[in-house]
Amino acid sequence: MLSRRALNGLAEIASGSRVLTAREDLLTYAGDATPLHRHPPAAVVIPRDAEEVARIVRLANEEGFALVPRGAGSGLSGGAIPIPDSVVLLFPTWNRILEIDEANLTAWVEPGVVTGQLHAAAEAVGLFYPPDPGSMNVCTIGGNVAENAGGLRGLKYGSTKNYVQGLDVVLPTGEGVRLGGKAIKDVAGYNLVDLMVGSEGTLGVFTRILLRLVPKPETVRTMLALYDSVEAAGESVAAIIAGKIVPATLELLDQATIRAVEAFAGLGLPTDLGALLLIEVDGRRHEVEQDAFEIVRLSRIHGARDVRLAASPEEADDLRAARRIAFSALARGGPTVILEDATVPRSAVPEMLRRIQAAGQRHGVTIATFGHAGDGNLHPTCLTDERDPAALARAEAAFEEIFAAALALGGTITGEHGVGLAKRRFLPAQVGDPAVRLMRQIKAVLDPNQVLNPGKIFEPGPRCEHPPLGHRVHERAGRAR
Amino acid sequence: MLSRRALNGLAEIASGSRVLTAREDLLTYAGDATPLHRHPPAAVVIPRDAEEVARIVRLANEEGFALVPRGAGSGLSGGAIPIPDSVVLLFPTWNRILEIDEANLTAWVEPGVVTGQLHAAAEAVGLFYPPDPGSMNVCTIGGNVAENAGGLRGLKYGSTKNYVQGLDVVLPTGEGVRLGGKAIKDVAGYNLVDLMVGSEGTLGVFTRILLRLVPKPETVRTMLALYDSVEAAGESVAAIIAGKIVPATLELLDQATIRAVEAFAGLGLPTDLGALLLIEVDGRRHEVEQDAFEIVRLSRIHGARDVRLAASPEEADDLRAARRIAFSALARGGPTVILEDATVPRSAVPEMLRRIQAAGQRHGVTIATFGHAGDGNLHPTCLTDERDPAALARAEAAFEEIFAAALALGGTITGEHGVGLAKRRFLPAQVGDPAVRLMRQIKAVLDPNQVLNPGKIFEPGPRCEHPPLGHRVHERAGRAR
Numbered sequence: 018m019l020s021r022r023a024l025n026g027l028a029e030i031a032s033g034s035r036v037l038t039a040r041e042d043l044l045t046y047a048g049d050a051t052p053l054h055r056h057p058p059a060a061v062v063i064p065r066d067a068e069e070v071a072r073i074v075r076l077a078n079e080e081g082f083a084l085v086p087r088g089a090g091s092g093l094s095g096g097a098i099p100i101p102d103s104v105v106l107l108f109p110t111w112n113r114i115l116e117i118d119e120a121n122l123t124a125w126v127e128p129g130v131v132t133g134q135l136h137a138a139a140e141a142v143g144l145f146y147p148p149d150p151g152s153m154n155v156c157t158i159g160g161n162v163a164e165n166a167g168g169l170r171g172l173k174y175g176s177t178k179n180y181v182q183g184l185d186v187v188l189p190t191g192e193g194v195r196l197g198g199k200a201i202k203d204v205a206g207y208n209l210v211d212l213m214v215g216s217e218g219t220l221g222v223f224t225r226i227l228l229r230l231v232p233k234p235e236t237v238r239t240m241l242a243l244y245d246s247v248e249a250a251g252e253s254v255a256a257i258i259a260g261k262i263v264p265a266t267l268e269l270l271d272q273a274t275i276r277a278v279e280a281f282a283g284l285g286l287p288t289d290l291g292a293l294l295l296i297e298v299d300g301r302r303h304e305v306e307q308d309a310f311e312i313v314r315l316s317r318i319h320g321a322r323d324v325r326l327a328a329s330p331e332e333a334d335d336l337r338a339a340r341r342i343a344f345s346a347l348a349r350g351g352p353t354v355i356l357e358d359a360t361v362p363r364s365a366v367p368e369m370l371r372r373i374q375a376a377g378q379r380h381g382v383t384i385a386t387f388g389h390a391g392d393g394n395l396h397p398t399c400l401t402d403e404r405d406p407a408a409l410a411r412a413e414a415a416f417e418e419i420f421a422a423a424l425a426l427g428g429t430i431t432g433e434h435g436v437g438l439a440k441r442r443f444l445p446a447q448v449g450d451p452a453v454r455l456m457r458q459i460k461a462v463l464d465p466n467q468v469l470n471p472g473k474i475f476e477p478g479p480r481c482e483h484p485p486l487g488h489r490v491h492e493r494a495g496r497a498r
Numbered sequence: 499m500l501s502r503r504a505l506n507g508l509a510e511i512a513s514g515s516r517v518l519t520a521r522e523d524l525l526t527y528a529g530d531a532t533p534l535h536r537h538p539p540a541a542v543v544i545p546r547d548a549e550e551v552a553r554i555v556r557l558a559n560e561e562g563f564a565l566v567p568r569g570a571g572s573g574l575s576g577g578a579i580p581i582p583d584s585v586v587l588l589f590p591t592w593n594r595i596l597e598i599d600e601a602n603l604t605a606w607v608e609p610g611v612v613t614g615q616l617h618a619a620a621e622a623v624g625l626f627y628p629p630d631p632g633s634m635n636v637c638t639i640g641g642n643v644a645e646n647a648g649g650l651r652g653l654k655y656g657s658t659k660n661y662v663q664g665l666d667v668v669l670p671t672g673e674g675v676r677l678g679g680k681a682i683k684d685v686a687g688y689n690l691v692d693l694m695v696g697s698e699g700t701l702g703v704f705t706r707i708l709l710r711l712v713p714k715p716e717t718v719r720t721m722l723a724l725y726d727s728v729e730a731a732g733e734s735v736a737a738i739i740a741g742k743i744v745p746a747t748l749e750l751l752d753q754a755t756i757r758a759v760e761a762f763a764g765l766g767l768p769t770d771l772g773a774l775l776l777i778e779v780d781g782r783r784h785e786v787e788q789d790a791f792e793i794v795r796l797s798r799i800h801g802a803r804d805v806r807l808a809a810s811p812e813e814a815d816d817l818r819a820a821r822r823i824a825f826s827a828l829a830r831g832g833p834t835v836i837l838e839d840a841t842v843p844r845s846a847v848p849e850m851l852r853r854i855q856a857a858g859q860r861h862g863v864t865i866a867t868f869g870h871a872g873d874g875n876l877h878p879t880c881l882t883d884e885r886d887p888a889a890l891a892r893a894e895a896a897f898e899e900i901f902a903a904a905l906a907l908g909g910t911i912t913g914e915h916g917v918g919l920a921k922r923r924f925l926p927a928q929v930g931d932p933a934v935r936l937m938r939q940i941k942a943v944l945d946p947n948q949v950l951n952p953g954k955i956f957e958p959g960p961r962c963e964h965p966p967l968g969h970r971v972h973e974r975a976g977r978a979r
Contacts, residue, residue, distance in 0.1 A: 120845035199843035201873040202913035211692035232742035261713035303784040362680035364601035392682040432683035451673040
C-alpha cells in the first residue's frame, strides 16, 4: 500500500487526474510482453515534464516507495513489470522529435517517441536511425535506451548504445543532469552515458535523448536462401563473413519456425527445409550489387537449395514475410510462448542450434529458433502452457540448459532483451560474483534508497558488501526487494 | 616515502629485479607527453602476469600506497604522471597479440601491444583496427583503452570505445574480472566495459583486451584542398556532410600551422593559405571513386583554391605530410608546447576557430590550430616558455577562454586526450556538480582506499557526499590527494 502522504504528494505534483489508481488501470500496467510475470502497481502517474519527474523521484525518496519507468511495455525480460507497492511512470505525451540536426547528424527526442516514428523522420531528410527492434512500430526510444535494444541490423550497425550520444537524466536522488552532447568525441570523465544505456530503469529516468544519425543507405537488396540443414546455413554465414562482407541483416529461421510460419501463413516455403536465411545488404548501389551477387554465389557453394534475390521493393517485402511473422506464427502453437535471446559468438551459432534442439528434446518441449545469425543473437522460443506446472517446469529446465550452453560457448544470457526479472538468477553465472557485486555497488551508490525499479537485474539479497550508505537505507532495508 | 614493508612486499611479488628504485629510473617515469607536469614515483614495478598485478593491487590496499598504470607514456593530459609516493606499473613485456579470430572478427591482445603493431597484424589477414591516434607507432592498446583514444579516422569509425568488446580487469580491490566477450550483443547487467574504457587508470588495470575488428577497406583515396580562409574550409566540411558522405579522415590545418609546417619542411605550400583540409575516403573501389569525385567538386564550389587528388600511394603520402608533421613543426616554435583538444559539434568548428584566434590575440600568445574538423575535435596548440611565468600565465588564460568557448558551443574540454591532471579543474564546468559527484561516488565505491591513480580526473576535495565506505578510508583520508 502507498501511504496517504505519498498519494497526496503524487496528486499534488501530477495534478489534473494524472494519477491513476482505479483497478482496471492498475491491471493494464501489471505486465509487459514478458510471460509468467505480472503484478499490478499501487498507482500509475503521468508526469508532464522533467521537473515533475524530479519532484516525483524526490517524493519517492522521502516517502519510501519505488518507481517503475515504463515505455511501450513491449519488453521481453520484465523490466517494466511493477514490483509490489510501486508506482509506474508513464510518458504517453512525451512523443516529440525536438530537433533533427542535419549538420551534426543528431536528433533530440523525447523518450516516448516510437522508434519507427524516428525512422520515418530521419529518412525524410536522407538520414537513418539504424536500431530496429522487432517491436519498432510500438516500442519507444526511452525503452530502447533503457534496455539497449538491438534489432535486425545489429551485425552491421550495432545496438541502441552505438547511437546514444547524450541524455537528460533524472537521477535516483531527483537531481537532473545532462550527460554527453553533440560533440562526437568526448572523454571528459567517466562514460556515464553508456552506464545509463541498458540500465533497465534502475539508474535514471531519461527525459530527453540525443541520438546519432547516419546517412541513409542509397539502396538495399534482399535475399532469401533456403537450406536443407542449419549446418549448411551456418557455413554460408561463415563464408559471407570470411568474404569480408557485412550484411545489414542476416537472419535465420530453423525448421520448426519455418513449419510454424507455413502453417500460419502458407507462404509456399517447402516444409522439408532445414533452415532459411534472410539476408539484406545496404549501402551504395554498386557495392550492394557486388555484395548481393557474391552472397548468392557463396550461398549456393555452401549448399543453398535455392536463393531468391528480390527484384523490387514488393518482392523484398515478400521475402521478409517469413521472418517478420515468425514470432506471431510460433505464438499460435501454445497458450504460453517463452521467447529468449541466448546469444553466442557468431562462429558458435551452429553448435548452439544443436544444443538448443538437444535441450528441447531432453526435456520434452518444443523449441523453435529464429534470430540474428549474423551477430549470434538467437531467439529460442518455447511453446508451453503456464497453467500446466509440469510443462512449465520442463520448459524452464530446458532454458536453464540453453543459458548454460550459451555461456559455455562464450556467449551471454541476453543479447538484446535485458535481464529484468526473467533472467536475474542467471546473471552471476555469466559475469561472476565480483562483477555482480560491483554492479550492485553502483546501484547502491546512485540509488541509496532503492527507489528506481528495484529488484530488477539483481536477485533479492545483499546489495553491497559495504556498510549502508545513507540513513534512509536502514529504515527501509528489505522493503523494496 | 614507501614503507619498508611495501617495498619488501613488491620485491617479493616482482622478484628478479623487477622493482626499480634507482633515481634515474624514477626520473625516466616522472612524466608523460604532457608539458608542465612531472613527478618521480617512489618505485617502478614490472609485473609479469595478471596474478602479480592482483597481488600488487592487494598489497597497495594493505600498505596504503597508490599505483599508476602506465602504457607508452604518450598521453597528453597527464594520466600517467606519478603522484607523490606512488608506484608506477609498467607492462613492457605484455606485447603479444594472443589471437586474431577471423570468424568472429575479434582480437585478444595484451595491453602493451603497440597500436600500429595491431594495425599491421589485422591488415595481414584482411581485417582492420580503425582507431589511429597520432602516436600510434609508440602508444599501446592498454593506454588507448584507458584514455579512450581517438585518432584521424574518428568521423567514420569512432574512437577506441567503439572497438572494445571485452576486458580482463584487475579491480582496485585486487579481484580479477572478465567483462564482455565475443558475443557482439550483450546486455547482461550494467555496461562495465564502457565504464572502464576511458577511466584513465582509476577504476581498473587491464590485463587482456578483446577488440572488435572490421573488414579492411578495399581502397583509400587521399585529397588535399587548399583554401584562402578557414570559413571556406568550414563550408566545404559542411557541404561534404550535407552530401551524405562520411570520409574516414577530414583534417584541418589553419594558417599558423601551415606556416610552421612550411618553415619546418618546405613542402611547397603557399604561405598565404588560410587553411587546408586533408580528406581521405575509404571503402569499396567504386564508392570511393564516386565520393572522391564529389568531394573535389564540392570543395571547388565552396572556394578551394586548389584540390589535389593523389594518384598513387606515394602521392597520398606526400599529401599527408603536412598533417603528419604539424605537431613537430609547431613544437619547434617554443620551448614549451601546450597541445589541447577542445572539441565542439562539427557545425561549430568555424566559430570555434575564430574564438581560438581571438583568445590568443587577447592574451598575446601564438595559438596554431589543427585537428579533426570532421568530428569537431580541434588541437589548439600554444607555443610558450614555461621558464617565463608571465608568458605561461597568458597561455593558461587563453586556454581558459578556449575551454569556456568549447563549452558555450556545446562541446567538451577533451575530445580524445582525457582529463588526467591537466584538465581536472575544468571538468565541473562541463558536466556539472551532480555528475562530478556521481563520478566520484563511482570511484569511491570501486576503489575505497584510492589506490588506483588517485588524484586524476577529479580535483582534490571531497570525494563523495556519502559517509566513507570502508574503515581504511578514515585512516588514509587525504593521503592520496
